[in-house]
């Protein structure tokens with residue numbers, strides 16, 4: 001009997017302490033996600049009074065997290081807006097078509113499933129072995145914009161997060177020679193839709209943890225048989241490695257995207273280098289060309305980002 005008490009009591013206490021710790025961490029995670037999404041919405045004026053936000057749900061962790069957090073924010077937002085979840089069933093072999101309707105019905109959110117066999121079109125048009133993602137995404141985009149019109153949606157919300165934006169930034173720099181990321185808000189190429197990315201400030205590791213906690217019924221994204229974009233994968237690994245080795249680096253890089261100094265880059269279309277003339281007036285904040293560069297980055301970070309970090 002004693003042995004039972006002596007052996008089991010610490011284990012039970014450990015389990016309780018552990019579950020309390022998990023609960024605390026999850027609560028912190030939920031608060032952080034809501035705060036970061038709310039901050040991005042405010043910073044970029046993503047959602048306005050009376051908006052109908054079409055949330056594109058693919059069945060991946062990020063779009064589930066986006067819908068989940070937006071629903072939480074809607075319940076307490078100072079403005080009224082509606083949400084409609086939309087999934088495009090592209091008829092990929094093995095797509096479990098019952099999963100999303102069941103999940104969305106249980107959630108009680110308005111939703112629409114659009115059935116369009118883009119898979120067959122892509123297979124027919126693109127030769128075997130060539131990458132199918134370009135055509136597939138163009139088709140998907142066109143269909144989703146049409147659905148947004150039909151549903152009367154005023155905003156189209158996508159589940160890209162901070163790490164997608166940084167990956168895109170590096171891919172553009174490495175392979176396209178451009179300083180260009182993924183915008184948090186844009187007008188679509190047909191000029192008719194406003195696309196928003198409310199997870200812009202959210203780290204991917206947080207959507208992973210949230211998806212585990214909420215037990216989202218994840219649908220694998222490899223059903224089309226296309227290889228994952230190797231370059232994007234490599235850049236993603238590079239960022240994860242840096243995040244492990246140099247804490248704070250990823251956050252600083254993301255801050256940099258909000259803190260651009262065109263006069264200290266080399267793009268003559270963004271800054272009038274040719275017309276630059278001495279003013280003859282001393283300026284304490286002016287450029288000190290002969291001083292070593294300052295790397296006090298966080299002190300220059302937009303206040304909003306400093307609030308949402310951590």
Ligand code: SF4
Nearest residue numbers: 132133136137224226
């Ligand atoms: S991975 Fe498959 S579903 Fe996704 S864009 Fe590429 S071809 Fe389309």
